[in-house]
Amino acid sequence: MPVQYYIFLSIALFCIGVMGVLMRRNAIIIFMCIELMLNAVNLLLVAFSKMWADAGRIDAAAAQIFVFFIMVVAAAEVAVGLAIIVMVYRNTHSVDINILNRLKN
Amino acid sequence: MSTQQIIFLVLSAISLASAMGVILSKNPVTSVLCLILTFFTIAGHYVMLNAQFLAVVHIIVYAGAIMVLFLFVIMLMNLNADVEPQKRNWLKYAGAISGGTLLVIMVAALRDASMPSLQGGATEIGLIANLGKTLFHEYVVPFEVSSVLFLSAMVGAVVIGKKED
Numbered sequence: 432m433p434v435q436y437y438i439f440l441s442i443a444l445f446c447i448g449v450m451g452v453l454m455r456r457n458a459i460i461i462f463m464c465i466e467l468m469l470n471a472v473n474l475l476l477v478a479f480s481k482m483w484a485d486a487g488r489i490d491a492a493a494a495q496i497f498v499f500f501i502m503v504v505a506a507a508e509v510a511v512g513l514a515i516i517v518m519v520y521r522n523t524h525s526v527d528i529n530i531l532n533r534l535k536n
Numbered sequence: 537m538s539t540q541q542i543i544f545l546v547l548s549a550i551s552l553a554s555a556m557g558v559i560l561s562k563n564p565v566t567s568v569l570c571l572i573l574t575f576f577t578i579a580g581h582y583v584m585l586n587a588q589f590l591a592v593v594h595i596i597v598y599a600g601a602i603m604v605l606f607l608f609v610i611m612l613m614n615l616n617a618d619v620e621p622q623k624r625n626w627l628k629y630a631g632a633i634s635g636g637t638l639l640v641i642m643v644a645a646l647r648d649a650s651m652p653s654l655q656g657g658a659t660e661i662g663l664i665a666n667l668g669k670t671l672f673h674e675y676v677v678p679f680e681v682s683s684v685l686f687l688s689a690m691v692g693a694v695v696i697g698k699k700e701d
Binding site: 432433436437438439442443444447448449450451453456457459460462463464466474477478482483484485491495496498500503505506507508510511513516517518521525527529 | 538544548567568571574575578581582586589590593594597598601609612615620627628631634635636643646647649651652654655656657659661662667671675678682686689690693697
């Protein structure tokens, strides 16, 4: 099976994430779309890991370690980001990102 | 068409459809459930790519921890389709066109790339013994640094989320 299938699937998932970030105003949905983009990259890394393992490279497991670290960073990011969103909600009673315009003043 | 390709196509169709569901549904709770479905299909892809350990960790971390956190926050704020803020229509179309253009350009750029293909056979590479050896031989320092990152994220979340008096 050509590895291109996985590349195109990852690109499609990543672009759906980009579209979600551009199209929505709810901060939580935007955050979820960022998670989707991270997962698209993870899927691509795992596919490349399999590709190089099949080609006989012995260090192909490094890509999966990389995916592991991306998951770690994503978990830390979600904890801090959701805390920020809860704080914004407590101060403005909304998760609409347009309200954050008032940071300008 | 081999069995592997059929499984790949079915999993891909489900994951793309539910990813579209994430960005198109009006109700945030539906979005979260669609995203959980997407994560499960991605875990299925990991199993097909001989990354069994990552598939299990992915389900535990994403579906088990992160999405529960999202669902918890959404239900805490009592968000639903009625209070969902909507962008103006032309902005939505602009976003969709930008994302679609990115998709077309990346696919066109990578269509003719020549790469080694995936063999059907199983490899030992995604098993926990192999990954543990790599992690603790070559990537010990990043592993320890990530523990510091977790600690600081935990402290940061508590400090940000605390009510100031």
